[in-house]
Amino acid sequence: MSRLLHRTLHADPPLAVGGSGMWIRTADGRDILDGCGGAAVACLGQGNAAVRAAITAQLDAVAYVHTGLFTNAAAEELAELVLQDEPGGLSHAFFVSSGSEAMEAAIKLARQYFLEVGQPRRTRFIARRMSYHGNTLGALAAGGNPMRRAPYAPLLSDAFSHVSPAFAYRHKRDDEDEAQYVTRLATELEAEFQRLGPENVAAFCAETVVGATTGCVTAPEGYFRAVRDVCDRHGALLVLDEVMCGMGRTGTMHAWEQEGVVPDIQAVAKGLGGGYQPIGGILIGRKVIEALRAGSGGFMHGHTYQAHPVACAAAVAVQKVIRHNNLLENVRDMGARLASALTERLGNHRHVGDIRGRGLFWAVEIVRNRGDKAAFEPVLAMSQRVKEAAFRHGLAIYPMGGTIDGEHGDHILLAPPYITTATDIDAIASRLGDAVDEATAA
Ligand SMILES: Cc1ncc(COP(=O)(O)O)c(C=O)c1O
Incomplete structure (x- = not known):
């Protein structure tokens, strides 16, 4: 039992024990690709020597x-x-x-x-x-x-x-x-x-x-x-x-x-x-x-x-x-790549209503029905499901429910570190795509 009051008392999050650049290592030996910098925080990733x-x-x-x-x-x-x-x-x-x-x-x-x-x-x-x-x-x-x-x-x-x-x-x-x-x-x-x-x-x-x-x-x-x-x-x-x-x-x-x-x-x-x-x-x-x-x-x-x-x-x-390191240029270049990779992987997905953002700050809004933009029932906690599926695919994302009115709606926020490469971006889009498939199919 942890004596730390975690975000929920029902489950302890994985223990992070190491990190390097775009990657976070957990105590059980998994390497997780950082697609969100925590909450859009870790702009240089982990372990910057300077x-x-x-x-x-x-x-x-x-x-x-x-x-x-x-x-x-x-x-x-x-x-x-x-x-x-x-x-x-x-x-x-x-x-x-x-x-x-x-x-x-x-x-x-x-x-x-x-x-x-x-x-x-x-x-x-x-x-x-x-x-x-x-x-x-x-x-x-x-x-x-x-x-x-x-x-x-x-x-x-x-x-x-x-x-x-x-x-x-x-x-x-x-x-x-x-x-x-x-x-x-x-x-x-x-x-x-x-x-x-x-x-x-x-x-x-x-x-x-x-x-x-x-x-x-x-x-x-x-x-x-x-x-x-x-x-x-x-x-x-x-x-x-x-x-x-x-x-x-x-x-x-x-x-x-x-x-x-x-x-x-x-x-x-x-x-x-x-x-x-x-x-x-x-x-x-x-x-x-x-x-x-x-x-x-x-x-x-x-x-x-x-x-x-x-x-x-x-x-x-x-x-x-x-x-x-001229990282703002990388933010613009990799941001453009993220936009097109997300659009390619999820742009026609029947449970993706909108893909939006700027720079390295992108969100995918998950919907029950693309046509009328109806949201999944809040009880399904769809954004959390996508987060859990993404974790299984070795990707950290920032999920949020209540997109429409605080209660209904779901989105996934992506905010990779500014040091991200084209390979990382492609992996983020592909792993998120698999996670959305898995979570919405269940
Ligand atoms: C726009 C905005 N303002 C304020 C805050 C609060 O920042 P903190 O959590 O560091 O207190 C946040 C945190 O997510 C935020 O996104």
Whole structure:
């Protein structure tokens, strides 16, 4: 019996004992191909020597200092590395230990910004249904997944309200084109601002590419420009959550680069440290920093482990490897190969409704019936079945149920490490294909 509270008390997961590059070894001697980087985290795979060396060197130098007393070279270097050319006017970073902490910081900073600029009434946040921003109470309140919210609903702040997701496969009507769909969504957002009173809204929060909740859903063309316009018109901030889709996962360092907009505050995490250490952060626009500088002079928020030296040293090494090995180009090339390999293997499968994504961030939506997009009954736990079948075929994938409304629908998320090769990609598509065949045939 394990004394660890696993994700379920009904079964213990396999014990991982080793790993190298794209492969994870289990205690019973199996080698599993990593098709998902855990939860889109392990962007360099396992065992990168440069990252390991950076972590030990940092431990030898300074293991920990408190940010109230000292700064540290690793955190300074990480901020410089990520923001040296001020991408989109983002000028400062605040590093924390997870994606949820990053979103908590983003929400609190947006609120504080409006106190600094003399608009204290702005206390409302608009986010989207079928989104995920983390599991701590503030981030969970921002998120729009009904199943995750339900048990804790009495504890969640009503400062957050939700508009429709931008999810064309499920919600674009047949009688509207993409531009009309975008207009409908922007009109709904505008109506929500009006309902709340635009002068009361602090920010609109969205994942640039939706991650686990609905599975690698990119927005329709022009959507983010339209929502940025609504925010600008009403003086609200745009907070983009790139915890999962950011730091190169979609083929550009920031997913917003492909949307023609810039956020005021951006949350990042998984790909920042690649899982070598727990780390997240917010990247902050100059406008927000200047308001703090002219006002109270600091962020009224903090954690014991913020800007942790070892976490930052690991992230610096990860980011250098990505740059030096030109891995974003590999993300784009291998992403294109993954898209076509998945389409070839599963594009006509009667239980595959949609294959979608960008870069090395792809999802396959599993349906009972391709024609009417009907989902399998939730009791079948189809995404879990595909996960188990994939494991039997030596492939790790990230399954998720509730794709449509938090309860119905299934998808499989793929997010291989950026170091992946054509051989790996072909194996991922072929093993996933076999797993989908097996799980849906049962
Ligand atoms: C978009 C998004 N935001 C926030 C989080 C929360 O991150 P963490 O699990 O590190 O707290 C996640 C995690 O999956 C995520 O995908």
